Amino acid sequence: MFNKNCLNKIPKMKNINHIYFIGIGGSGMGGIATILAKQGYKISGSDISNNFIIKKLNLLNIKIYLKHDAKNITNNIDLVVISTAIKKNNPELITAKNLNIIIISRAQMLTELMRFSYGITITGTHGKTTTTAMIYTIFKLAMLDPTFINGGILKDSKEFAYLGSSKYFIAEADESDRSFLYLNPIINIITNIENEHLDFYKNSIEVLKKIFLQFLKKIPFYGCIIVCIDNINNYNLIKKNKNILKQNIITYGFHKNADLQLYNYQQNNYKSRFFLLEKKKKRSLEINLNIPGYHNALNATAAFAISSYIGLNHVMIIKFLKKFVGIKRRFDILGFLFPYNKKIYKKDIIIIDDYGHHPTEIDITIKTARQIWKNRKLIMVFQPHRYSRTKNLLNEFIKILSKVDKLFILNVFSAGENFIKNANSEYLAQKIKKLGIIIPILIQSNNNYTIIQNIYSKLKGNEILIFQGAGDINNISSLFMNKKFRIEKNQINNKY
Template identity: 30%
Template structure:
């Protein structure tokens, strides 16, 4: 039976409660019986889901939103020090808890699996949550995206397993003490917080060092960054590697595309297993094998977990089909790092063959564009044509000289057909002028580009 409610969090107030990570923790606390409150910049389906669980969700940020008897205020690294609710918390002497500490408290007394890596965390965490649920193990989970099924980013389950996405962006994943940790890949990203690959490796080493005694690190054998991390750890933790490399402990023998699914065959402990992954692309197949290895490390029989992984049908914004109009499919992709962009475009190419792929790309963060703009442009060369929007700033202030032009110039140098567009409202009309029956349109990025899918479909249908 899962533990109950941490007493210090019986009346939490979340600043930015609608965010993917924050809302998940708020949902679990509400499901455990806490009196949850919080605020967010705008209303959303997430806010409405929280209200349905009994939470109070205020719109906008104001000191008056914070109740005097709140037991703690939960924040993420994105909350600025001058936030009026944070200032009010200091005045009232209410403890401020980082999101990662709140999540760590929820995992106390359970058997946590923490999923880390530069890319693929949400998908892999989701695959585990769905497969373990399919087997009747009733896991708790906290994910950075909404599942297609069972339709939420978080759940308080009655079982002993807790599956959590472990975010390296601000080093907050150092808070967790998992029984099993997954490292999918290790690359340079989050340039505002990491100045070099050495800092990235040190951060992941610290994360691996938090695995409980007798626990297991599941780590990729095919990514050089992950292999380097394995070398640096030098046997300090029990390690299970997975991938197509000949020396992988869980070796992938084949990934056979079958339309928008794949058939995956692995050898594990001398036994060959073949199972279906219900989303396209080699990288999603690798994520599924990571999930398989992690579940097995926790004692779930691989022969049962492998077929259960087929129950995973996707996460919102991870190659999510938004619809079809005038013979044109529109799919939404969260990819915002060049590696992710390349993987999703290759997955789509494998799935649709000779059909044209049109991309609407919105760069995410000035710092990421400054460091990786050239590589983003090169990735877009895999599409038949692209529309590139202005940079979505998220939590960042502009950096002089850093614009989408860095990506556009690199894309054109790589031979890509690119159309710059500053007004997002013009996208549906522009795409309608470009798209032909049989084409695939991919809205791509971690910002509000996701809102364009329905608008493009609406325009195409006219």
């Protein structure tokens, strides 16, 4: 007899049982692996770091090797999924090719997971992760039970992926290497478009915008595009192509022409409040958040827009937005410490961990911290991420990083890139010093304990200490908070 419940089941991939992930420890890769494991596939993989995501995957009985080794790839593997960080000379990738195993990218695997769902994607240079998490929080609290894959970890539930039972599939879509073009969502949000990952776009913002337009054209005519028009590139993209794009378009922002216009933003310590004018419905709503910053007001508005679009009540949406408490490593307050010489300096230090690695993101972090703690000195420990980004955005980095009261610069986290002469940490420090606003302290050690000793010995109290970057700088901030170090004066070294 025909079973109606079968209509809601995602068909299993034929002849695919064992799936291997090269680079499984990334949040996007780990999220996909989590969903597939819960769908019943045999999952294994490799990574070079034993991070939080690896530990979560271990709880699902996923076999993970903490080394890329050709021996890990065996004949019983049906499919290999690779992250964008994997190089062509990776021994596991080479072996998989020699064994004629099917090899696909992370984005291609995500596409297959979303194929039979109501796909909702969030794109843009900044704000994707937080916006994605906000939408998931609203949908889950509204009992919609969505599937969810994100690039960050929710602070309250510790989730970065979840297999739901409903038609909704919410995912952060990565534009960094054009891989989001594989996806076919019904609704897409664009938070902003800026000069980032241009090495995949012929070093041209115009090419980047064209690819975004190409992606938007893939949204079905009955779908929806939600776009922040505070960003000039977003604004021009929609204005120029409004006759080409046949989908529903909802604009949001502080911009006077936005369909959902934010106004009267206020910040009270770590909380924020703003008003939202829904022009079509001719009503104004008050929204309160338990996270700070103009950028998060915009992220919340995007989440409001999509939740309202699918039919959720505005009172419910506002209530659930207030319950959102943030993402790990996104202006993440880790705690408080007293300075090294507590007898002299009696006021504490607030420790913050932030993933931002683009000048715009760092500027937002600085502004947000200044708004909350007006009477504290702002100290930043910055780890540049990629030589190419440092080179392409050097002048912006010099300008933005000079806004703090004290700056420590660590070695560049290369992310596998080759060294570029005038894009390393020493060159960046020299340029900032030459500007004449602050004198940066360059720490060229790769020993985390030495780095901590350099930083901690120079803290005086009544300060905000922000660990800033997308590499492995969070390992340093974790050690810092755990106090797994001791200061020895003869080990303190600094370049400037």
